[in-house]
Each structure stands twice: as structure tokens, then as C-alpha cells.
Amino acid sequence: MHYTFTIERGNFTDAGQASSSVKRTLKQLGVDPVNIKRTVVALFEAEINAVAHAYGGTIDVDIDGEKIVMVVADEGPGIPNLDLAMQEGWSTASPQVREMGYGAGMGLPNIKKNTDDLKIDTQVGVGTTVTMTVYLT
Amino acid sequence: MTVKDIIEKLELKCLNEANLFTEVTGAYASDLLSDVMGNARAGQIWVTMQTHKNVSAIASLKDLPAIILVHGAVPDIDMLEHAREEEVCVLVSKEATFQVCGKLYALIG
Numbered sequence: 001m002h003y004t005f006t007i008e009r010g011n012f013t014d015a016g017q018a019s020s021s022v023k024r025t026l027k028q029l030g031v032d033p034v035n036i037k038r039t040v041v042a043l044f045e046a047e048i049n050a051v052a053h054a055y056g057g058t059i060d061v062d063i064d065g066e067k068i069v070m071v072v073a074d075e076g077p078g079i080p081n082l083d084l085a086m087q088e089g090w091s092t093a094s095p096q097v098r099e100m101g102y103g104a105g106m107g108l109p110n111i112k113k114n115t116d117d118l119k120i121d122t123q124v125g126v127g128t129t130v131t132m133t134v135y136l137t
Numbered sequence: 138m139t140v141k142d143i144i145e146k147l148e149l150k151c152l153n154e155a156n157l158f159t160e161v162t163g164a165y166a167s168d169l170l171s172d173v174m175g176n177a178r179a180g181q182i183w184v185t186m187q188t189h190k191n192v193s194a195i196a197s198l199k200d201l202p203a204i205i206l207v208h209g210a211v212p213d214i215d216m217l218e219h220a221r222e223e224e225v226c227v228l229v230s231k232e233a234t235f236q237v238c239g240k241l242y243a244l245i246g
Binding site: 012013015016019020023033037040041044045048100101102104106107109110113 | 168169170171172174175179185187189190191192194195197198199215223
């Protein structure tokens with residue numbers, strides 16, 4: 001099964017729709033609740049990261065009997081220092097984003113904790129592609 | 138202890154009735170959304186002063202039956218609409234986080 005969603009820059013209002021939709025599908029498929037929770041946390045955080053930092057992007061989700069693969073690809077500033085970005089507490093979020101309760105530097109660590117495989121390809125000035133895999137078995 | 142029991146004990150105003158008879162397993166207080174995403178557990182009540190739409194989205198994604206907005210906070214219209222769609226109970230307390238959490242801890246801690 002394949003699903004595609006669009007990410008708009010700064011559109012926090014619709015953020016979470018992809019995660020919501022994927023959660024519904026996984027529930028219907030009878031996926032183990034623990035794996036649903038992990039998937040939803042990772043996807044939501046990746047979605048919010050792209051909304052907060054990038055200029056736009058796409059989310060592609062593939063579900064088969066063995067795994068869920070989520071690819072969040074954005075056009076944006078890229079991540080200049082990935083090691084720093086992975087550190088809990090490090091954030092470059094704007095004051096407006098922080099006011100909403102984001103920007104605590106927990107997004108990428110939350111993604112890492114909740115996925116079995118995480119790959120981040122980033123190029124400064126071009127964009128970032130985050131590939132997250134949750135194994136169902 | 139159900140959501141309805143907590144509404145009565147804490148004298149909360151209910152802006153969206155949902156999950157009234159759901160058993161509450163605990164509470165989580167935070168205004169940092171990634172903290173809630175990462176650490177809140179299904180069945181907990183979420184105490185916060187954040188009032189935008191992502192709050193109801195997170196409550197729904199994390200299976201949190203109810204949100205208590207503190208200090209008489211007024212939710213954004215789209216947060217309330219989203220809570221209705223996703224069946225998340227939205228409650229308001231006149232009191233601050235400390236008082237609300239103290240009372241919740243005495244009841245279900």
C-alpha cells in the first residue's frame with residue numbers, strides 16, 4: 001500500500017493529517033498498537049520538522065506485511081550539522097515555532113527512539129530526506 | 138476514575154464532550170508538544186496551556202482521552218473543531234497547572 005501527502009511551509013494547521021491518516025489505516029489493518037504508536041510519533045515529528053524548517057515537501061508511506069517505510073522529503077535549508085541536530089535539546093526553531101510548544105530539540109531524538117531504521121540525507125541549501133522504517137515482525 | 142468523574146471532582150468546564158466514561162490511567166502535564174509526543178501514554182489526561190489545533194491532533198494520535206486547558210485558556214476554534222472530529226474531550230480549569238496537577242495526583246496518582 002502506498003500513500004502520498006504534501007507538506008506546505010509553515011502550515012501547522014494541517015500538520016498531523018498524514019499521521020492521522022496512517023494511524024487509521026494501520027488500525028484497520030490490525031497492526032500491533034505498539035508499532036502504530038511508534039510509527040505515528042516518528043511520522044508526526046518528521047512532518048512537523050518539515051513544516052517548521054523547510055519550504056515544502058512530500059511524505060511517502062509504504063506499508064507491507066513486514067514493515068512501514070516513511071520517506072519525508074523536503075526542499076529547504078538542509079541540516080548543516082547533523083550530529084548537533086540529533087542531540088536532544090538542540091534546535092534552530094524560530095521563536096514563533098517555539099511559542100507553539102515545538103523547538104525543544106526533541107523531534108529527531110523522538111524519531112530515532114521510535115524507528116528501527118533511520119536515514120537522513122541532507123544537503124545545505126537543497127533539502128533533507130528522512131527515511132524511517134518500522135518493522136512489524 | 139473516568140473522565141466524567143474528573144470533570145466533577147475538579148469542577149471543570151467541558152467544551153467538547155467525548156470519552157466521558159473512559160477510564161483515566163494518569164495525567165501528563167507539559168506545554169512542549171514533542172515531550173508529550175515522546176512521553177505521554179495512552180489513557181492519560183493532558184494538562185497544558187497550549188490551545189492550537191496541533192494539541193487536539195496529538196491527543197488523538199496518542200490516544201489521550203481528554204485535555205485540560207489551565208488558567209481559563211480559550212482553545213482556538215480549529216482546535217475545538219478538530220477535537221470534535223477526533224473525539225477528544227476538551228476541558229478548562231480556572232486554576233493553574235500546579236493546582237490542577239495536585240488535585241489530579243490526589244485522585245489518580
